[in-house]
Amino acid sequence: MDSRIVSESISRRRLLAASGLGFGSLALAHLLHAGDLAAPKGVDAGARQTRSPHFPPKAKAVIMLVQNGGPSQMDLFDPKPGLAKRAGQTMTVETFQQGNSDKLMPSPLEFKRYGQCGVEMATILPHLGSVVDDFCLVRSMYSEHNNHTEGLVLLSTGKIFPGRPALGSWVSYGLGTENENLPAYIVLRDPEGYNTSGTLLWQNGWLPAMHRGTEVATQGTPVLNLQPPQPVPAELRRNQLDLLAKLNEEHRRQYPQESELEARIRNYELAARMQLAAGELLDLGKETAETKKLYGLEDPETAGYGTRCLMARRLVESGVRFVQVFPPVKPQNQPWDAHKDVKTENEAICKKCDLPSAALISDLKRRGLLDSTIVLWSGEFGRLPVSQNGKGRDHNRNAFSLILAGGGFKSGFVHGATDETGYRAAENRVSVQDLHATLLNQLGLDHTKLSFPYHGSDETLTDARVTSARVVKEILV
Numbered sequence: 001m002d003s004r005i006v007s008e009s010i011s012r013r014r015l016l017a018a019s020g021l022g023f024g025s026l027a028l029a030h031l032l033h034a035g036d037l038a039a040p041k042g043v044d045a046g047a048r049q050t051r052s053p054h055f056p057p058k059a060k061a062v063i064m065l066v067q068n069g070g071p072s073q074m075d076l077f078d079p080k081p082g083l084a085k086r087a088g089q090t091m092t093v094e095t096f097q098q099g100n101s102d103k104l105m106p107s108p109l110e111f112k113r114y115g116q117c118g119v120e121m122a123t124i125l126p127h128l129g130s131v132v133d134d135f136c137l138v139r140s141m142y143s144e145h146n147n148h149t150e151g152l153v154l155l156s157t158g159k160i161f162p163g164r165p166a167l168g169s170w171v172s173y174g175l176g177t178e179n180e181n182l183p184a185y186i187v188l189r190d191p192e193g194y195n196t197s198g199t200l201l202w203q204n205g206w207l208p209a210m211h212r213g214t215e216v217a218t219q220g221t222p223v224l225n226l227q228p229p230q231p232v233p234a235e236l237r238r239n240q241l242d243l244l245a246k247l248n249e250e251h252r253r254q255y256p257q258e259s260e261l262e263a264r265i266r267n268y269e270l271a272a273r274m275q276l277a278a279g280e281l282l283d284l285g286k287e288t289a290e291t292k293k294l295y296g297l298e299d300p301e302t303a304g305y306g307t308r309c310l311m312a313r314r315l316v317e318s319g320v321r322f323v324q325v326f327p328p329v330k331p332q333n334q335p336w337d338a339h340k341d342v343k344t345e346n347e348a349i350c351k352k353c354d355l356p357s358a359a360l361i362s363d364l365k366r367r368g369l370l371d372s373t374i375v376l377w378s379g380e381f382g383r384l385p386v387s388q389n390g391k392g393r394d395h396n397r398n399a400f401s402l403i404l405a406g407g408g409f410k411s412g413f414v415h416g417a418t419d420e421t422g423y424r425a426a427e428n429r430v431s432v433q434d435l436h437a438t439l440l441n442q443l444g445l446d447h448t449k450l451s452f453p454y455h456g457s458d459e460t461l462t463d464a465r466v467t468s469a470r471v472v473k474e475i476l477v
Contacts, residue, residue, distance in 0.1 A: 053444025058408030069336030074422035105387035117412030127358035135405035140416020151380030165205035168322035178319030374407030433469035
């Protein structure tokens, strides 16, 4: 195909459709003629180049285990004897849904002390309890919204409004990746579907598009769309690619600030390298039987989530900066949302997530990776101390608990406290922006200096101009 006989009105989209090009055939250009798609000019290229942090880091990667739905702090991590003493008493709280009473409800779940540190947690978390000496439990978190989407967007981006870059995007922008064959920011979700808010939780916002989270399949072929739908003769493919490269370059000259085309070109090049690397990297068949058992891969109850946790370990082991792991979508897409019965609903999701979560921490530790990898286990908010529908609990933005392991965080340590009923964070309160500032700090990034110019302002993850976000030094080694 000679580019001289192609009408100037042909769009890149039409050309791709007409020629049958898939990601793989375009990516092949990088393998066969590495110089054809020129390096970008004037556009950030940090997604696949290691960049220097602001100061020496304690960690180089983050695995974010998103527990969406709102894990109940007083039923899992924050025992409240005061609830039992005051059971049935009236308390006015901020509710979200219908069906709430104003009567305090004690936890129907049992607690016990775990580890040498003696931290109390629910007995339905025996595996996380077994590694309690390896993580920091923060009991004084608070959020800004009682709805799932806003709470999750806040946890991911620092604000309740969609459209801002996710935490992983900032890490990608700030540090790049240590493996040129893989994106800096990878998302592992349940292959059965999306959790609440879906792709809103890994958007690049107004950062260059190459910093968006890349979904990797955890069943079948890890990276989709790498092969053309039908074979294309090599000579014809070469001509197509030459023409497409010229069209792309012309578009790039006309619109130098448009990052989407730049990201697409770079992603095609990356796809070529992923063809060679990703399949082997994510082949769990090479793991030992002992490791598979550790993550629960032989048990249908834990196999799905265990697979994602094990893949997360392999990815950070190979230089990926940020891996976001999502929980099961069945029986519902926000599995910690215990509105009907906090006992049975929490027992069900703990059976799926407890063992793999603990396995990830212990596996990283035994491989010498925990010191340089942060594991964050968190939902978007907590639950109320009063009953809903008799046995359930409604959303509570005023208090929740989370886990931080590795990466320079204290181990076997509890930070902060809620009030007598667990309704509100009361001592050493930690906001989501504080959490983000602290995570960036451990990666060697100053949250006030990691910025991007947007609409005349230097934007930051923590919106440092107007918030009082701080690094929570009390939880750091």
